Amino acid sequence: MTAVDASESPAAPAGARSPMLRVEQLTREFRVAKNLSFPAVDEVSFTLHQGETLSVVGESGCGKSTLGRCIVRGIESSSGEVNYTPPGGEEVDFLKLKGRDFKQVRKDIQMIFQDPFSSLNPRHTVFEIIAEPLRATTNMSKAELRGKVREIMAKVGLDPSHLRRYPHSFSGGQRQRIGIARALVTNPQVIVADEAVSALDVSIQAQIINLLRDLQEELGLTYLFIAHDLSIVEYISDRVAVMYLGQIVELAETSAIFSSPRHPYTEILLSAVPQPDPDVRRKRIVPKGEVPSPASRPPGCLFAPRCHYATERCHEERPSLREVEEGRFSACHYAEELSLRGLAQLSVTAGDDDMEAREDPAREAEL
Numbered sequence: 229m230t231a232v233d234a235s236e237s238p239a240a241p242a243g244a245r246s247p248m249l250r251v252e253q254l255t256r257e258f259r260v261a262k263n264l265s266f267p268a269v270d271e272v273s274f275t276l277h278q279g280e281t282l283s284v285v286g287e288s289g290c291g292k293s294t295l296g297r298c299i300v301r302g303i304e305s306s307s308g309e310v311n312y313t314p315p316g317g318e319e320v321d322f323l324k325l326k327g328r329d330f331k332q333v334r335k336d337i338q339m340i341f342q343d344p345f346s347s348l349n350p351r352h353t354v355f356e357i358i359a360e361p362l363r364a365t366t367n368m369s370k371a372e373l374r375g376k377v378r379e380i381m382a383k384v385g386l387d388p389s390h391l392r393r394y395p396h397s398f399s400g401g402q403r404q405r406i407g408i409a410r411a412l413v414t415n416p417q418v419i420v421a422d423e424a425v426s427a428l429d430v431s432i433q434a435q436i437i438n439l440l441r442d443l444q445e446e447l448g449l450t451y452l453f454i455a456h457d458l459s460i461v462e463y464i465s466d467r468v469a470v471m472y473l474g475q476i477v478e479l480a481e482t483s484a485i486f487s488s489p490r491h492p493y494t495e496i497l498l499s500a501v502p503q504p505d506p507d508v509r510r511k512r513i514v515p516k517g518e519v520p521s522p523a524s525r526p527p528g529c530l531f532a533p534r535c536h537y538a539t540e541r542c543h544e545e546r547p548s549l550r551e552v553e554e555g556r557f558s559a560c561h562y563a564e565e566l567s568l569r570g571l572a573q574l575s576v577t578a579g580d581d582d583m584e585a586r587e588d589p590a591r592e593a594e595l
């Protein structure tokens with residue numbers, strides 16, 4: 229388990245914006261057999277600041293969606309806190325709220341889902357879909373609801389006169405705009421966007437990403453952006469959290485993550501990102517072995533069985549997520565040594581041999 233003291237919860241560097249969502253030791257276990265459960269989200273702690281975009285990345289199954297759904301209370305958490313500070317208000321633990329207090333904060337924390345095809349009820353009109361969160365959290369009259377829905381449709385680039393249409397008459401991009409309108413209709417502060425563009429064509433992805441950025445600027449939104457496309461993440465994020473087997477293994481500002489990762493898993497993820505410059509290509513680092521089953525977790529560092537740099541210590545002692553530099557957090561015993569290498573040293577010009585890192589004796593000797 230990652231042991232993160234609440235006082236060292238990963239936060240942005242000093243001078244950054246005020247904390248809006250403080251996630252503390254959030255855990256969600258799933259039962260896979262009668263006496264066997266595993267933490268899909270494992271004592272995750274981080275702070276989301278007002279107006280920032282924090283992206284959560286990691287390979288399929290690492291717990292990104294479960295984390296997002298726990299934060300918006302789409303599913304119950306097993307333990308932990310989601311402390312929310314409304315603008316000008318007092319911090320509350322969203323997970324503990326009930327009744328009117330719950331509804332009040334529910335309006336402020338909304339989610340955009342991945343698939344605009346399956347997440348919209350095909351039997352409901354656009355009006356019914358977008359108005360639903362308002363119906364659940366307010367007592368607005370039908371006329372008020374209609375006015376609000378029209379207003380938000382226009383804001384996300386939909387024609388307000390289409391509010392009686394059904395989802396099937398819209399394209400993928402337009403459907404995602406409907407999903408965004410539904411998330412925005414309650415005037416939220418925090419949006420959890422779970423793979424919000426990955427089901428869309430590339431040209432449409434750019435439009436939706438730019439819409440999200442424009443809305444953030446106009447409305448002062450705070451985003452938790454769950455994604456696996458690192459090119460989009462680099463473009464959209466202020467900070468990036470890297471997840472592996474339910475835990476955050478690295479968290480830092482975007483430029484720091486992309487220029488000099490401080491965790492071997494981040495290094496591997498980045499080595500797979502296509503380079504825009506055809507004369508420069510990165511060595512693709514191939515992790516050892518398979519992703520371990522989430523239910524059979526190794527005793528030491530969770531990544532050690534696949535890590536090219538793992539030592540005996542890594543197999544025995546679980547590293548906690550610690551601040552290795554101001555605003556930079558890594559759960560690697562050797563994070564400081566990694567900083568000396570980083571991906572800059574892995575860049576090679578086209579034509580060089582594309583070796584796996586484990587075959588490079590010089591790299592192995594560095595540890």
Ligand SMILES: Nc1ncnc2c1ncn2[C@@H]1O[C@H](COP(=O)(O)OP(=O)(O)OP(=O)(O)O)[C@@H](O)[C@H]1O
Nearest residue numbers: 258259268286287288289290291292293294295522
């Ligand atoms: N309802 C469930 N019951 C049991 N296990 C689940 C359930 N939902 C998710 N899991 C498991 O929890 C782990 C995390 O899943 P999750 O969907 O959060 O990962 P992810 O990183 O979002 O993956 P993807 O990018 O593929 O959506 C996986 O091992 C998944 O199989």
